[in-house]
Amino acid sequence: MSGTVLSVNVGRAREHGASRGRPVRSAIRKAPQPGRVALHGEALAGDEQVERRYHGGPDQAVYAYASEDLAWWATELGLDAISPGTIGENLTTRDVDPNGAVIGERWRVGPVLLAVTAPRIPCAKLGRVFPGTGIVRRFAHAGRTGAYLRILEPGDVGAGDAVTVVDRPAHGVTVADVARIVQHERHRAAELRAVPELASRLAAWAADAD
Template identity: 30%
Template sequence: MKIIATNLGEPKEIVYKKKKVTTGIFKFPVDVPVFLDVEKVKNDAICDTKWHGGILQAIYGYSAKHYDFWKPKFPDLDWQFGIFGENLTIEDLDETKIHVGDTFKVGEAILEATLQRNPCYKLGVRFDNMKIVKQFWNTTFCGVYFKVIQTGYVKVGDVFELVKTNPVNPTIADLYHKEKLEKRITNEN
């Protein structure tokens, strides 16, 4: 796995259901190394700190391979890396093979896989189509949140080197399936 794109966003005000909301999901590739800090990528907008950023969700990675699945479903979009709100677009990030606690050295940083990303309406706003939210739930292509064990710069081309694996822990996809099931049960009651 290697970094294909590093993506940053500015705060952007949108209107959703007649309410003004500020979001950082509009991320775009940058041509400079980015600094992975303890709670976020330096110079990246995180507007909803209840659900994004913080120690367990400091960095969001998404697989470049998943783009091949999504592009035919939304052919009219201006496809650029970062469209899923990811900080790092990674060559072949596989949520079914990465376990919670797996640790990677990348660039100057050390990252630990922590959580799945659950989609919300802001992904639909970014795609200008709310169908993406349900479609996103119906895949294992959730992406991976990482905790920053060692801060540092990363850049395009840096390789994720597995430092430690935790095969007894659930995979990120396992967490995602569990969350979907719990959400479905909650909505049925």
């Protein structure tokens, strides 16, 4: 399977209103970058990650989301369009299905090698991007979570890079499967214990989910 990077997006933290009298800081809104962007360690160059307990780290170094799913959400929310980076994705893809990616699947993106680790589990900050829409609840049920990825071989990425799946584990557990189990079907947690490539935070959840 192959597709294309439509946009590479990074963002810096800024205030998104307040909660319980305290300002809410988030880098969820990201902007497309011109040229090529270095990707190494645990993030894209220039991309800020707030609340590292839940965001960032090696298992969530890159977040990919399909442009086709952005278009679907625009229709659902009654918008003309949703710009790349709006929901916090670093890579906006075309002709790639992050939701159907198998955990541990490896993507070659330009010179970079990435491995799929987890779905996005939505938090309240997504609701601050689309207030009054019930987006957090709807996102959790839509099956369009996008995929987090780990950096295996660093490099730089840019719009127009090909995305090629170069390896896919035989276990067959997809990003969408993990999201469904974690959010709605806890009784199936044992299925995730046989997925060694799963993000460590979700693996720990699965180990304690009896």
